[in-house]
Amino acid sequence: xxxxxxxKKGIIxxxxxxxxxxxxxxxxxxxxxxxxxxxxxNLKLTQTQVYGALELGLIYSxxxxxxxxxxxxxxxxxxxxxxxxTLGVAVxxxxxxxxxxxxxxxxxxxxxxxxxxxxxxxxxxxxxxxILAGIxxxxxxxxxxxxxxxxxxxxxxxxxxxxxxxxxxxLPEGVPYKIIVAAGILLIAVVFIYWFLNTQLGMAIRATxxxxxxxxxxxxxxxxxxxxxxxxxxxxxxLSGGVIAxxxxxxxxxxxxxxxxxGAASIIIGEVFFGKHTIVSCILSSVVGAIAYRFIxxxxxxxxxxxxxxxxxxxxxxxxxxxxxxxxxxxxxxxRRMKDKGGNASA
Amino acid sequence: xxKLNDVNITFNKGTVNERKALCEMNLHINKGDFVTVxxxxxxxxxxxMNAVCGSYEVDSGHILLAGKDVTRLREHQRAKYxxxxxxxxxxxxxxxxxxxxxxxxxxxxxKKRTLAFGISKRDINVFREKLASLGLGLEDRMKTPVxxxxxxxxxxxxxxxxxxxxxxxxxxxxxxxxxxxxxAGKVLEITNRIVKENNITTLMITHNIQNAxxxxxxxxxxxxxxxxxxxxxxxxxxMTTEDLMKLYADSTDDVMSDKMILKS
Ligand SMILES: Nc1ncnc2c1ncn2[C@@H]1O[C@H](COP(=O)(O)OP(=O)(O)O)[C@@H](O)[C@H]1O
Ligand SMILES: [Mg+2]
Numbered sequence: 001x002x003x004x005x006x007x008k009k010g011i012i013x014x015x016x017x018x019x020x021x022x023x024x025x026x027x028x029x030x031x032x033x034x035x036x037x038x039x040x041x042n043l044k045l046t047q048t049q050v051y052g053a054l055e056l057g058l059i060y061s062x063x064x065x066x067x068x069x070x071x072x073x074x075x076x077x078x079x080x081x082x083x084x085x086t087l088g089v090a091v092x093x094x095x096x097x098x099x100x101x102x103x104x105x106x107x108x109x110x111x112x113x114x115x116x117x118x119x120x121x122x123x124x125x126x127x128x129x130x131i132l133a134g135i136x137x138x139x140x141x142x143x144x145x146x147x148x149x150x151x152x153x154x155x156x157x158x159x160x161x162x163x164x165x166x167x168x169x170x171l172p173e174g175v176p177y178k179i180i181v182a183a184g185i186l187l188i189a190v191v192f193i194y195w196f197l198n199t200q201l202g203m204a205i206r207a208t209x210x211x212x213x214x215x216x217x218x219x220x221x222x223x224x225x226x227x228x229x230x231x232x233x234x235x236x237x238x239l240s241g242g243v244i245a246x247x248x249x250x251x252x253x254x255x256x257x258x259x260x261x262x263g264a265a266s267i268i269i270g271e272v273f274f275g276k277h278t279i280v281s282c283i284l285s286s287v288v289g290a291i292a293y294r295f296i297x298x299x300x301x302x303x304x305x306x307x308x309x310x311x312x313x314x315x316x317x318x319x320x321x322x323x324x325x326x327x328x329x330x331x332x333x334x335x336r337r338m339k340d341k342g343g344n345a346s347a
Numbered sequence: 348x349x350k351l352n353d354v355n356i357t358f359n360k361g362t363v364n365e366r367k368a369l370c371e372m373n374l375h376i377n378k379g380d381f382v383t384v385x386x387x388x389x390x391x392x393x394x395x396m397n398a399v400c401g402s403y404e405v406d407s408g409h410i411l412l413a414g415k416d417v418t419r420l421r422e423h424q425r426a427k428y429x430x431x432x433x434x435x436x437x438x439x440x441x442x443x444x445x446x447x448x449x450x451x452x453x454x455x456x457x458k459k460r461t462l463a464f465g466i467s468k469r470d471i472n473v474f475r476e477k478l479a480s481l482g483l484g485l486e487d488r489m490k491t492p493v494x495x496x497x498x499x500x501x502x503x504x505x506x507x508x509x510x511x512x513x514x515x516x517x518x519x520x521x522x523x524x525x526x527x528x529x530x531a532g533k534v535l536e537i538t539n540r541i542v543k544e545n546n547i548t549t550l551m552i553t554h555n556i557q558n559a560x561x562x563x564x565x566x567x568x569x570x571x572x573x574x575x576x577x578x579x580x581x582x583x584x585x586m587t588t589e590d591l592m593k594l595y596a597d598s599t600d601d602v603m604s605d606k607m608i609l610k611s
Contacts, residue, residue: 196462198464198465199461199462199463199464199465200451200455200460200461200462200463200464200465201460201461201462202465203444203448203451203452203460203465204452204455204460206441206443206444206448207441207444207448207449207452210441210442210443210444211437211438211440211441211442213433213438213439214438214439214440214441214449214452215423215441215452216422216423216426217400217422217426217430217431217439217509218426218452218453218455218456218508219423219424219426219427219455219456219457220423220426220452220455220460221421221423222423277492
């Protein structure tokens with residue numbers, strides 16, 4: 001699998017920076033994770049399952065990249081995501097249904113970006129709390145998405161052309177066309193995001209999440225930067241939704257529920273391997289994390305977890321990851337207390 | 348250069364905590380002036396600066412910068428003309444971005460942010476040269492995240508950022524107060540050099556009376572939101588810190604707070 005090579009590279013990069021005791025200790029869980037993932041892939045999953053997980057992982061990587069922009073770059077958890085994902089699904093499925101799968105993808109991105117602009121404007125122009133702004137847009141999108149889907153909670157693309165079937169016809173027989181299409185779109189997304197974050201505008205957006213005082217003092221309109229950031233973030237999220245809908249030949253008006261947490265879980269898993277020190281490591285974290293997350297889910301299914309438990313599963317991952325520093329602190333304190341007690345007893 | 352006409356700022360208006368922070372403030376600062384500002388805690392020094400740079404909106408009055416009325420311009424719009432340093436070294440830089448990225452952002456002051464690359468090769472050479480002039484060895488650490496620098500290094504870098512595109516006005520709000528005395532002295536020296544070299548109109552708040560008389564060409568003393576004294580020229584040249592303390596004690600019941608330092 002191509003991403004296993006990336007795992008290795010990540011570990012080597014970490015090591016070459018500085019080898020100390022802490023680095024070696026933090027290296028152990030990474031190694032265990034890699035080994036476990038290898039075992040899952042080789043022992044538990046059939047080839048179809050591996051392909052399926054990889055395809056989904058590639059498409060959900062785009063979602064993770066979008067969430068990375070709001071959650072990590074702007075440092076704001078954006079609840080619009082659950083709605084803008086479905087918005088992407090709805091727009092893409094309607095266009096594909098009417099025979100325009102490619103326009104559907106582009107329109108999904110545009111629609112997602114607009115929903116991001118709405119959330120951003122609520123936050124900056126009207127001073128709505130970030131979480132509340134996301135919830136407002138999300139709630140409005142429930143109705144809007146249903147309107148776009150003409151009141152149908154789900155639409156099937158059975159026998160309709162999608163971007164996947166289009167390339168299936170163009171590519172030679174037997175090649176894994178779904179992986180190629182998904183990987184192609186992801187590649188474009190990754191190149192775009194890497195380029196964008198290194199432009200003047202991209203740097204200004206990164207700085208806005210890092211230190212708003214400094215941004216304004218440098219004559220940058222921090223409000224506008226947030227709005228642009230949310231637009232791009234939700235454009236990516238909707239792109240992911242739009243591709244998923246055509247991949248599954250099916251659009252569901254409830255498909256977006258829990259996407260923010262699933263995406264955040266992916267990013268957190270990826271960060272275990274690559275950290276979040278540079279743009280490259282963050283992008284790798286999002287992509288590899290999203291793929292690893294799909295493999296973990298496939299594995300969980302293969303040992304009997306039901307699809308309805310997916311959301312519980314991602315919620316637990318995110319909650320655990322957020323708690324890790326606190327748990328570590330508690331563990332150290334307990335350890336010290338025990339050591340102190342031991343010292344007193346022997347004295 | 349900078350003009351304040353009857354500027355008023357009141358906090359928590361209409362509550363028990365109502366506080367007049369600036370009271371009919373009138374001020375005229377000439378081009379090229381290096382003005383130091385002193386006054387006890389809560390005198391309104393920071394409020395004055397926040398009013399000038401747009402962090403606080405004024406209740407009434409007008410602020411003119413280079414003949415232009417900027418009273419209703421927003422903070423980032425005024426920042427085109429104003430360079431600024433905060434007391435807290437953490438406020439002036441983006442910690443997760445590298446030194447060169449921070450400088451790159453500051454280098455775009457007053458320009459539109461486009462989709463061109465954030466930092467060009469040519470920019471990097473400019474940054475290296477400028478950083479070398481600080482004498483802190485930062486020019487060899489351009490790819491280091493700013494969060495790893497010490498407070499003094501960050502403040503020196505912020506100074507570089509505030510002046511890399513020469514501003515019409517430089518505002519310094521106790522920018523050395525959070526640093527240890529030796530570092531503070533060094534940052535102050537760098538400040539003085541940059542201001543002199545570029546002839547930047549500067550307003551510097553300090554809690555160190557000796558510094559207030561030593562640097563610059565004019566000293567303002569604020570008390571309870573009002574301009575208490577405006578000292579310049581020959582009178583200022585012959586003034587000692589003791590004279591200034593005595594003058595201050597005679598003209599107000601306000602006592603100079605413990606924070607004020609007579610000699611460094
Ligand atoms: N944002 C604010 N909200 C309410 N009161 C404030 C605010 N900023 C300053 N003040 C009050 O205004 C007065 C002047 O404060 P400031 O300008 O910070 O004084 P200093 O001269 O010490 O810098 C003080 O009484 C302070 O409590
Ligand atoms: Mg102050």
